[in-house]
Amino acid sequence: MNPEVEQMLTALYGAMAEEPDQPGRWQARHADQVLRSHFQPIYSFPHRRPVGYEALIRVSDAQGQALSPLHAFERVGSFEEQVHLDRLCRLLHVHNFVEQRIPDCWLFLNVHPAVFVHAARHAEMLTQAVEVVQQLGLPMNRLVFEVTEDVMAQDEKFEHAVEAARRTGCLLALDDFGAGHSNFDRIWRIKPEIVKLDRGLLQQASHSHRMARVMTHMVSLLHECGALVLLEGIETREEAQLALDADIDLVQGYAFGRPQADLRAAGEISPLIEDVWELFDATHLQGRQRYEERVAPYRTAMALALLPLQQGRELRVACEAFLRLQGAQLCYLLDEQGRELGLRELPDGVVQATEERFAPLERAGDARWARRPYFRRALASIGEVQVTRPYLSLHGARLCITVSVAFWQDGRLRVLCGDADWGQAE
Template sequence: MAAPLLAPGYSRPTSELENLLTVSDSGISARFGSHTLSSHFQPIYGLSIQRPVGHEALLRSVSDDGTPFSPHALFGSLPSRARPKLDQLSHLLHLHNFLNMADRNTWLFLNMTPEVFLGTRKAPAGQSFGYQLEQLGFPAHQLVVEVLEEAVRDDAEFESAVAYFRELGCLIALDDFGAGSSNFDRIWKIRPQIVKLDRSIIARSANAPRIRRLLPQMVSMLHEAGAMVLAEGIETMDEAYIALDADIDFAQGYLFGRPHPVLTSRNEAQAVMGRVWNSFENNWQQERSQQKNMLAPYLNAIGYASVLLSAGRSQPEACASFLELPQADFCYLLDENGRQLGFNLWSKTSQPGADPRLSPLRDTRGARWARSPYFRRAIEHFGKPQVTRPYLSLSSARLCVTVSISFRIGDKVHVICGDIRCAD
């Protein structure tokens, strides 16, 4: 096997950092003190296009006595003044190794310490990050610069650093979103092209139905903010299913590939994505079938209630069959403007007003529910039963879904609604 070459423009060392690079049959490595550094790359898959769209560069270190050091341990062993040099050396190492694998159709995700991210713009012209890319012949649009969410600052220095990488043509990724005290203000501030969700979000979603229900809405908000979404740390098919079901764009984790000195091949990618999508389609069909079977009696009962009300029956009589169902909470009638007519009709298994703290919400006569999806959809699809996503009911203070249907009493349009309790 021929030894890899340093990238164009770097055929011979010309700076202190470049002097630390070493070429061998196994690739390009670097020396830093008593450590030998090498590059590993973990694939990042596009879930819809079913192939790697990028690789995250990860540093590997072995001391002279053969002891492996994690990046965290290596950086932690150094005084703060030495860490930027190690970070800059790792960037140079990763860029060379990535270029030598001649993959010009995927992104390289590059981590930066806050010190290097903020200080890059201040570097002399011949030592700047942009100059390095130019000398290497590395297209800036192929590089994704990762910024830790906790490093985001509200000052001109940080905004200047973000602007610098944008001007180069790089993409910006906000890393570890959802870890610690995350907030969307950081999304508005730096407008990243990619947001990397912290692994804890997917892990918690796998064990908490409430969090899993919220995840698609979080992803939708990030999409509307102009960001693509990447889920980190996917290790199981269940976690991959959650990511696909939430409309997440990209995924990374041991399920898709461990860090490796070489990039993932197309054949490996096809095998991985085939398994992931087959599992998703099977589980999605099963979930959908279970949901339809669960809702069927409630949809039938609310439809039957509309028929009885159209025929002039009383609301208690019309809604009786719905209220006898095991998860039924209450029924209520709306006029054509979404105004509630009369009280809620509660099932025998429900406890209206059980929480005295919510007593100001108890009387809903005359309430206007015209903004609610269950009213709007029922009006738009006359005579066809509708069902909402889970949401918090103001009347019961419980998580519920609402089934609804529009009908006529004489020449007036009405909507009958029924709330169904959801498990938390």
């Protein structure tokens, strides 16, 4: 063994010992402070049980009084001491995790980005660290290293460190995504297996339907990037419900369990998650019923417009029933390539209000809407009325739904569309 590596391991194990009154429970000393491991469970919504635990350090002084974990790291006087303390915490967590013999669960370990990069530069130390962990009985594929997203972007060598870590077989979690200067470009480049969303997103989604949709779309994009999504800081059933609605994969927070020295049983089903799933079933059904009741008049009115159009009647006459409905914005006709035919029709007495900022979008000209879901779905099911999910319309930059139906007219394919305001639901 390299003398430097041997010296490092001797120093780490010299600072650790089993707790006198709890065999198998390890603690460590750093300066005049005592370090202990606590673990917070991380649940999977589909599995309803813990699939991992985040290791958190707990610090006390010589008299046993609890101190803030930050206190230990704020007293570090040099980078070498920072590296030592970081390694000591991780080795302590691995020992306490392995001793409890919980199978098939991840251990999440926080790593300071500078220490993460430093370790990757010292291949022999990294190799020895891997051997120590495996000898303790923890395969590297059950280790998840957490690195804060905003800090890691400041070091150009971070990507090389990621490659070195991946060669060991561990997983990478990007922490606090959605706070500060979060960037999807980093996700594409680094390809973390897990992305932890910042709790601030959850707080915003709790007070805004629009932000809840934004969070849902963000989760969808992260899934497209190949990452599982973990939402931490969940404290209430309502927040857990928001996470489930957003298709979050993994959840963590006081609502599911506070950090403690003992691990929960891996097979333990969460009563809260069971409750949230039951609520999901009920609210999903109710929400679908409310949605169908709300869009039904638009569907019916759009279906009624087909025959007059096929008979050659004017668009305004054919869409009269639709334009009389509350919330109706406009009707328009598209050709088989998605181009607008003729003028748009608005409800009687309504002048389409346009903010000057969005005026260029109102002058559609030769615009094509062939990529829009309402156009493509209508062509895929000719004669069947389609309704989109709420989206931001380019017709005035409003939140709306579009009702559409494709039909044949004089041997040519046409798509009739009607926009309805959906902002009233906010």
